[in-house]
Amino acid sequence: MDRALAMFGSEIAIAFSGAEDVALIEYAKLTGRAFRVFSLDTGRLNPETYQLFDKVEKHYGVRIEYMFPDAGEVQELVRAKGLFSFYEDGHQECCRVRKVRPLRRALRGLRAWITGQRKDQSPGTRASIPVVQVDPSFEGLDGGAGSLIKWNPVANVEGKDVWTFLRTMDVPVNALHAQGYVSIGCEPCTRPVLPGQHEREGRWWWEDAKAKECGLHKGNIDREAAPKAGTGGANGSAGAGAPDIFQSQAVVGLTRAGIENLLRLESRAEPWLVVLYAPWCPFCQAMEASYVELAEKLAGGGSSSSGVKVAKFRADGDQKAFAQAELQLQSFPTILLFPSRTARPIKYPSEKRDVDSLLAFVHSLR
Known part of the structure; x- marks a missing residue:
């Protein structure tokens, strides 16, 4: 990670949301190098998550660069389908509006980004993530395939070791962790896990466990499951359930x-x-x-x-x-x-x- 900060300078940023990302911010501070932090504010986060944002900013003396969804797109979705449509037709459409599109805007100004993904977070989608990769889903500053590097420094680190580091360094963490929340997303889509349950079982619990990615790391699924050009798609084929894209009155x-x-x-x-x-x-x-x-x-x-x-x-x-x-x-x-x-x-x-x-x-x- 020190190498990444040195190599890309202001054109690399840490994506901040969970405990692993606090660990990355702590490590970035220890390197002594300048770093940037950005986060997605979907408008539906828990109050404790907003409190964590404030604590992190004050603790590290940084300003988190918040990315918000387009108000018109949110309004259109809510007016058409209501506030909780994801319970009925899946979380992908809501996540695309509130998270994926704002992330695309954030990444278009970067050459690389740093994430807190771990292999043991989600065996169904993250078991094979590399430490460094060409981002398979998003474009960076120069545009086009291959224009963005994705750095996953804690890919091979176990969750318990992340928490040992956090406790040792005495850094801010989300108060929801003490209430049984492990993987924390938006408030309507996150709940505590029971003893013995995997951490991702607290996310989108009403859906198939194999699809538990919101779209930010959708490339983890696409490498294994997405059909290639011409092998799937419309009219009952493998890609038929994918939400449509390029949705605009101008298109x-x-x-x-x-x-x-x-x-x-x-x-x-x-x-x-x-x-x-x-x-x-x-x-x-x-x-x-x-x-x-x-x-x-x-x-x-x-x-x-x-x-x-x-x-x-x-x-x-x-x-x-x-x-x-x-x-x-x-x-x-x-x-x-x-x-x-x-x-x-x-x-x-x-x-x-x-x-x-x-x-x-x-x-x-x-």
């Missing part, structure tokens, strides 16, 4: 007939930018915030941006063969620009999927 959802119409046109009234995606694909998920932001910029009008439609087409499952034959699909995501005066679409050639890179591609070919 047009194209059907098979819609994209076939685009292909048939010799000239178009306006250019179309279309992402071919699968909602279970971690790289599609990683570019979601950038693509939606781009769509909203283009929808906003102005001389430099008006007259471009932004769309999505789900190209896995039954649509895979068509997308491969007609839409140049080789892997997810694939981004195509349908120019206004050229019949065939032009494939975006880069893995940099930040807003500025995508916007430069659009403007260069308009």
Whole structure:
């Protein structure tokens, strides 16, 4: 970890939420190097967790960089499904709005991040995590696959040893630990565990234990279970249960007939930018915030941006063969620009999927 702080400087930050993360902050302080700490405030944390944030800031003399969910997205979710929809249809959608998307925004400014993941935290999803890895789900400062390093310094450390360190150093911890809480998330989704129960059994207890990741470390599951391009997806296949992505009024959802119409046109009234995606694909998920932001910029009008439609087409499952034959699909995501005066679409050639890179591609070919 000392090496990581030295190597990346201000472009690395510690993700803070639980006991392991306090241990990482303590160690970072012991190195004598400057460090940054960020945390996700979902708006549904326990009061004790907010009290811990305050204690940590005062104890270490740091300012935690809080990332909040988009108020409009939270409002839309709650109005459509109520405050506790996750008890009925699973936690993934709520976590995506309140945790995953804010995390994406935080990581886009970094080259590396430090987490408190341990192998023994969740045998079903974390047993094989390495100490250092290329983040399989999120993008960093430079954009594109491979642009973010994920550091898991305590991957091989057992929970009891973490707690020995915390007690020895006499550092702040969440008061909920003394009440039987081990793994602590949002208040509605966390409860104490009983003697003999595994720590993750206190999280999303109404769901299958194999799926106990909120999306922040979804790559732990994706490496083992996510279908590859064309092997799963829509219409009853392996990825059918994944929540849809690129949800915005500025992004047009194209059907098979819609994209076939685009292909048939010799000239178009306006250019179309279309992402071919699968909602279970971690790289599609990683570019979601950038693509939606781009769509909203283009929808906003102005001389430099008006007259471009932004769309999505789900190209896995039954649509895979068509997308491969007609839409140049080789892997997810694939981004195509349908120019206004050229019949065939032009494939975006880069893995940099930040807003500025995508916007430069659009403007260069308009």
